[in-house]
Amino acid sequence: MKKFRYSMQSLLVIKQKLEEQAKAAYGAAKLRFNEEEERLLAMEQQREAYLEQKRQVMSARLDVPQLNRLQMAVETMDDRIVRQKQNVRKAELAMERAEEALAVSVMERKPQEKLRENAFEAYIQELNAEEQKEMDERTSFQYGRSDTEEA
Numbered sequence: 677m678k679k680f681r682y683s684m685q686s687l688l689v690i691k692q693k694l695e696e697q698a699k700a701a702y703g704a705a706k707l708r709f710n711e712e713e714e715r716l717l718a719m720e721q722q723r724e725a726y727l728e729q730k731r732q733v734m735s736a737r738l739d740v741p742q743l744n745r746l747q748m749a750v751e752t753m754d755d756r757i758v759r760q761k762q763n764v765r766k767a768e769l770a771m772e773r774a775e776e777a778l779a780v781s782v783m784e785r786k787p788q789e790k791l792r793e794n795a796f797e798a799y800i801q802e803l804n805a806e807e808q809k810e811m812d813e814r815t816s817f818q819y820g821r822s823d824t825e826e827a
Contacts, residue, residue: 680799688788695781698774705774709767716760723753 682688730746733739
């Protein structure tokens with residue numbers, strides 16, 4: 677009996693490789709998104725630290741140059757936070773696009789795998805039918821031989 681060979685195996689392999697690439701791209705996009713969010717969180721924490729320092733300076737003694745520096749630091753952090761929020765949004769959109777591409781890759785691969793499974797099942801049925809035919813031929817040959825010996 678011939679060995680099972682799926683005629684569209686190369687297409688299935690390509691679909692599987694594309695899916696793996698999409699998974700890798702999604703993983704990278706998700707990692708970048710998480711890193712951007714962590715940067716944003718660090719910036720917001722730094723801003724809060726500047727505000728706390730500013731409150732302490734205001735409550736202790738009036739140090740105008742120090743207050744001006746802290747106010748500038750808070751304003752700078754506000755600007756950086758706005759830009760970082762934009763970076764987070766860009767990373768989130770890239771992650772969503774990568775997720776959609778992954779979903780498409782999975783949807784394209786699954787029918788190919790189903791076709792391969794169906795082809796394999798047909799192969800197994802054909803193999804079983806051939807084995808049954810061989811067994812029937814052996815049985816009929818043995819039965820026919822024992823009839824001729826008795827006569």
